[in-house]
Amino acid sequence: MPSASSLKVLVVGSGGREHVLVKSALASPLVREVIAAPGNGGMEMDCRCAPVSVEDVPGMVALAQKEGVNFVVVGPEVPLSLGLVDALEKVGISAYGPLAAGARLEASKIFTKRLLLKHRIPTALAAEFDQLQPALDYLQTSAMPIVIKADGLAAGKGVVVAMDLAEAEAAVRSMLGEKVFGASGSQVLIEECLMGEETSIHLVVSGRDYVVLPTSQDHKRVGEGDTGPNTGGMGAYSPAELVDDALMARIDREICRPSVDAIAAEGIDFRGTLYIGIMVTRDGPKVLEFNTRFGDPETQVLLPRLETDPVALMHAAATRRLGEIQLKVKPGYATCVVLASRGYPGSYPKGEVVTLPSSYGPEEFLFHAGTKRDEVGRVLTHGGRVFGATALGSTLAEATRRAYAVADRVQFASSYLRRDIGAKQLRRDSAH
Ligand SMILES: Nc1ncnc2c1ncn2[C@@H]1O[C@H](COP(=O)(O)OP(=O)(O)O)[C@@H](O)[C@H]1O
Ligand SMILES: [Mg+2]
Secondary structure, three states: OOOOOOEEEEEEEOOHHHHHHHHHHHHOOOEEEEEEEEOOHHHHHHOEEOOOOOOOHHHHHHHHHHHOOOEEEEOOHHHHHOOHHHHHHHOOOEEEOOOHHHHHHHHOHHHHHHHHHHOOOOEOOEEEEOOHHHHHHHHHOOOOOEEEEEOOOOOOOOEEEEOOHHHHHHHHHHHHHOOOOHHHHOOEEEEEOOOOEEEEEEEEEEOOEEEEOOOEEEOOEEEOOOEEEEOOOOEEEEOOOOOOHHHHHHHHHHHHHHHHHHHHHOOOOOEEEEEEEEEEEOOEEEEEEEEOOOOOOHHHHHHHHEOOOHHHHHHHHHOOOHHHOOOOEOOOEEEEEEEEEOOOOOOOOOOOEOEOOOOOOOOEEEEEOOEEEOOOOOEEEOOOEEEEEEEEEOOHHHHHHHHHHHHOOOEOOOEEOOOOOOHHHHHHHHHO
């Protein structure tokens, strides 16, 4: 354990996820000071923010050195895959998040698919293509629906679940022919379409040690009743009852343990978050994908539920002492409702003045995502997802009611939110 107040922490990123990380670091007894880069309007109210882009690896390392930072927490996937953690460790600064070799598990779906198949971890069967014609030929003999995936990072837009041959061909043509994702789509996976309920599990990993974080459920579609286009996420709650103890034990046995072992066996020194997307099929749980950082909005419900200091957890993982950590989770529930700008995930207005609540209850939080502050300190909208209104409660109904109460006290002209976050599970609960 680092001694009390010995850490100066730099949080890298500018979304809701990073605002939670800043607030967790400020609350940690291990932490002396917190800075962030590039930050957002809310992070600026909580700590100093430096205008360094997440893609500027040398700039971020220079910032950490100049500031005397001794622990960096990296939020998004892009700096991880660009080798930010490698560069920090080279100058002796510990960081939470995988080295570039580990970040490949998210940055290349083909790399991960090969690893999963080689180690016999349950996943959809898939074929790899880098040429258009062979891919089109393969589709001719394939059953529909079928899934087309760009290999590389595509900001959540690189996967098409094609219902028929025409849609599948169009997806393959746009990726391998028109190169709409550039190099990220110059190779594709064509994979079997799995049927079932989707869930995800967050692990904090350090070599062969790992800790399973509470379950959570996100809401990807922009519209109520899970309609409309996919987004970064419109809300989340935790725990998710879909994953009961028996299913969790099976996921742990068939997916988590074998995945962590396979990653280590491949010589990857993985220290960071492994966020596993899973389809629970009739034949059991199967891996859809790995992400190598915390989900957003999931982090906004996961971290507030931890009794264990999130900084102690992440620092232990980064410094190979995760075995010392006994994770403690608060009883009860958390719900996060995302306030977006109307039009998101398409185009939306920016620069609208926001009225914030004047006070918060002890179990209520307003995390900023796409916000900035103007010269006179007013908060302006600056992104598609603007805030995450999160609350804890002893029941899901209570947490959800409180989260909406926070959300309804935030005002800006184009504010949009889904009114049905948590509704499916609440309906299931009341049916019992
Ligand atoms: N093999 C599959 N079968 C059915 N649906 C899939 C499959 N792979 C992906 N999906 C769907 O597409 C979504 C996005 O795919 P995913 O692999 O998670 O990539 P990304 O999050 O990078 O876009 C998943 O959340 C899931 O709904
Ligand atoms: Mg995904």
